[in-house]
Amino acid sequence: MNPTLSALKQWFGNNTALMQGAAAPMLVVAILSMMVLPLPPWMLDTFFTFNISVSLMVMMVAAYMIRPLDFAAFPAVLLLTTLMRLSLNVASTRVVLLEGHTGPGAAGAVIEAFGHFLIGGNFAVGLIVFSILVVINFVVITKGAERIAEVSARFALDAMPGKQMAVDADLNAGLIDEKEAKRRRAEVSEEADFFGSMDGASKFVRGDAVAGILILLINIFGGFAVGVLQHDLSASQAADTYILLAVGDALVAQIPGLLISVAAAMVVSRVGKDQDLSKQIVTQMFISPKVLGITATIMGVLGIIPGMPHTVFLGVAALLGYGAWMLSHQPAPVVEAPVTQAPASDSEASWDDLQPVDQLGLELGYRLIALVDKNRQGDLLTRIKGVRRKFAQEVGFLPPPVHVRDNLELKPSGYRITLRGVIVGEGEAFPGMFLAINPGGISTPLIGTATTDPAFGLPAHWIDNQQKEAAQMAGFTVVDSETVMATHLSHLMQVQAARLLSRTETQQLVEHVSKQAPKLIEEVVPKMVPIAVFQKVLQLLLEESVHIRDIRTIIESLAEHAGSVSDPAELARRVRIALSPAIVQQIYGPTNELNVIAIDPSLERLLVQALGNPNGQGAALDPGVAEILTQKAAEMALKQEEIGIPACLLVPDQIRSAISRLVRRVAPRLQVLAHSEIPDSHTIRIGPILKGAA
Numbered sequence: 001m002n003p004t005l006s007a008l009k010q011w012f013g014n015n016t017a018l019m020q021g022a023a024a025p026m027l028v029v030a031i032l033s034m035m036v037l038p039l040p041p042w043m044l045d046t047f048f049t050f051n052i053s054v055s056l057m058v059m060m061v062a063a064y065m066i067r068p069l070d071f072a073a074f075p076a077v078l079l080l081t082t083l084m085r086l087s088l089n090v091a092s093t094r095v096v097l098l099e100g101h102t103g104p105g106a107a108g109a110v111i112e113a114f115g116h117f118l119i120g121g122n123f124a125v126g127l128i129v130f131s132i133l134v135v136i137n138f139v140v141i142t143k144g145a146e147r148i149a150e151v152s153a154r155f156a157l158d159a160m161p162g163k164q165m166a167v168d169a170d171l172n173a174g175l176i177d178e179k180e181a182k183r184r185r186a187e188v189s190e191e192a193d194f195f196g197s198m199d200g201a202s203k204f205v206r207g208d209a210v211a212g213i214l215i216l217l218i219n220i221f222g223g224f225a226v227g228v229l230q231h232d233l234s235a236s237q238a239a240d241t242y243i244l245l246a247v248g249d250a251l252v253a254q255i256p257g258l259l260i261s262v263a264a265a266m267v268v269s270r271v272g273k274d275q276d277l278s279k280q281i282v283t284q285m286f287i288s289p290k291v292l293g294i295t296a297t298i299m300g301v302l303g304i305i306p307g308m309p310h311t312v313f314l315g316v317a318a319l320l321g322y323g324a325w326m327l328s329h330q331p332a333p334v335v336e337a338p339v340t341q342a343p344a345s346d347s348e349a350s351w352d353d354l355q356p357v358d359q360l361g362l363e364l365g366y367r368l369i370a371l372v373d374k375n376r377q378g379d380l381l382t383r384i385k386g387v388r389r390k391f392a393q394e395v396g397f398l399p400p401p402v403h404v405r406d407n408l409e410l411k412p413s414g415y416r417i418t419l420r421g422v423i424v425g426e427g428e429a430f431p432g433m434f435l436a437i438n439p440g441g442i443s444t445p446l447i448g449t450a451t452t453d454p455a456f457g458l459p460a461h462w463i464d465n466q467q468k469e470a471a472q473m474a475g476f477t478v479v480d481s482e483t484v485m486a487t488h489l490s491h492l493m494q495v496q497a498a499r500l501l502s503r504t505e506t507q508q509l510v511e512h513v514s515k516q517a518p519k520l521i522e523e524v525v526p527k528m529v530p531i532a533v534f535q536k537v538l539q540l541l542l543e544e545s546v547h548i549r550d551i552r553t554i555i556e557s558l559a560e561h562a563g564s565v566s567d568p569a570e571l572a573r574r575v576r577i578a579l580s581p582a583i584v585q586q587i588y589g590p591t592n593e594l595n596v597i598a599i600d601p602s603l604e605r606l607l608v609q610a611l612g613n614p615n616g617q618g619a620a621l622d623p624g625v626a627e628i629l630t631q632k633a634a635e636m637a638l639k640q641e642e643i644g645i646p647a648c649l650l651v652p653d654q655i656r657s658a659i660s661r662l663v664r665r666v667a668p669r670l671q672v673l674a675h676s677e678i679p680d681s682h683t684i685r686i687g688p689i690l691k692g693a694a
Helices: 003-014 016-036 041-064 074-102 109-118 123-172 178-230 235-268 277-285 289-303 310-328 366-372 380-395 465-474 481-495 503-516 518-524 531-543 551-561 568-578 580-588 601-611 623-642 653-664
Strands: 360-364 403-406 414-419 422-428 434-437 449-452 459-463 477-480 593-599 648-651 671-674 683-690
Touching: 016 074, 041 074, 041 109, 041 235, 074 178, 074 235, 109 235, 123 178, 123 235, 123 477, 178 235, 289 310, 360 366, 360 481, 366 380, 366 403, 366 481, 380 403, 380 481, 414 481, 422 481, 434 465, 434 481, 459 465, 465 477, 477 481, 503 518, 503 531, 503 551, 518 551, 531 551, 531 568, 551 568, 568 580, 568 653, 568 671, 580 671, 593 601, 593 623, 601 623, 601 653, 623 648, 623 653, 623 683, 648 653, 653 671
Parallel strands: 360 403, 593 648, 593 683, 648 671
Antiparallel strands: 360 414, 414 422, 434 459, 434 477, 449 459
16 A cells, blocks of 8 residues: 555544544634635535535434434534525625626526526526525424424423432332433433523524525625626616526525524424334324325315316325225234143142242232233333342342232232232322322322322322323423332332341341351351341341341341340340441431431430330330320421421430330331430431420
8 A cells, every 4th residue: 555545544543533523613713714705606616515415414314313312413503504604695795796797607606506597597586486485494494493492492491300300210119220310310401401502593593594685685785786886787787697696695595594494393393212203204194094095085086076187186096095905904913822721620639729928929900911011012020120129239138029910809900019918008000101290399280180109199190191291391200100010019118128028038148148258147147146036136127217238237236245135126226326327327318417306305204214114115105195296206207308307306225116116107207216326426406396295
């Protein structure tokens, strides 16, 4: 290979990124240069041709994109193409006014071709064609695209909170990981930024149309004056020369402007994220044989009316009728039903007929069976796997598998969650519909079926796909039916975590830890702490929503105290003290100042006297006092949550466990901490005071 060519190829390969980064600044410099520097006709032809090709490329990209963010650079492209057309108008105006008297080819072959070939050399026809193009561009396309961009920008900004909450709901349900959640949040933000930019960029198209009209008028009157006053041309000669050049120049700029306007309209009017515009039109307009058949019939009737062009109308009717016939005779896809062998009715009963109770079960009505069928795009099983994975990562042990089966006794759209054969949750889900959950404070009415969120009891509505965007714009958290069921299952697994930790899961946890720290397990479980006591300690922690991920700290604390304490409740209390930094962080997050609910000193003394005796089990507490205490604790917890502060009650060590059991029934989200469970690195801030009866 020639050494010079090889060196050039290597230089271009090494500097590709540098050249790509400098493309936009170089284009801007070239555009500005065209406004101030005179250009020869051949260079004008080159730039006009380049302008037309770029406009076609932009329209093709807009037609084949799948979603608006696939062409996120469109607002910047719109600005650059508008500037390029205006700079070409300035450059061509300079040439037309300076050299127009020499003939129709003074401003280049492109303007001459548009002035003679497209409009037949008649400037009156050119003016009319240009006026029609301006009306189409300015009044129809640009006006509609501007309105769509404005509404889309407002809707995108209003829907951001709902979409962000939907992402958080999927993350909390274990359906997506943190990386996917970050990507979706960034996509929501980029979508809002894009439509906001398009709202402003649409003004470029509108301004370009106005500038085209003004430039044409300036060229006409300016050229006519220059021809008559400076070059001594007659009025007819000046009109034939300058007006024809001005109209040709206007058409050369207006046609690319029309293409860019169409591209802008296609970008902002895109709906859906699965197909490009061509596939959407074909699949949605030509999919129904009934539509084609009715259209063919109407065209055929029009074709036989006397005086109508029979050949054209009947030809189109025949073509549409043939298309309808082809669609209606397409063979339907064959779905083979699975063949199941009926059990023999005359066989003897055996132990195989005894079915074990499901540790964790999900029963579905017959309309929900499609959600677990992968052949019908059902992904409920995948989401359940994500729920189990997220539970294991957060809580600290692997929950039992979820046994999914159908139950014809349920409502067609009903489902039931069972734990060891006992129903712990029920609800309804409607495939193809969405649940719009009101997070609080939203009064916008929705068209749908009013209900409540099965997981958290929030007011909600079942809505169809047409209402989804409006609900998200209003601030509702909108989720599909699979997410509703997966979130409900995840919530109940968190609530019932203590019951999910059976002896089997405890043994599996011990075996898992023995692989990481074999000496630690060998010394403590089961030598110092029997497996039954170890399970009970973990269950007591889980009952109060304390995660057991830090299993090493738990085992080390048991090893420290197991020699002198054998009661699981006392062991759990001491383990809580060891886990106090993690417990506080789980409740409050990374803050070092803890806003807590305190107990009035007189009430505290009464509670210590009644509940402080470890053997009394709280029997000495007056039922009326207990009722008032639990009601006021629940009210304070609700007020704390409404202002965004975790609800946590601070009590003396000797009554923490008893108070926790007492308030858990009416205020399950209220956490109860002992004084010894506040880490030294944290400070407390006394908030509301819990008092007894007035």
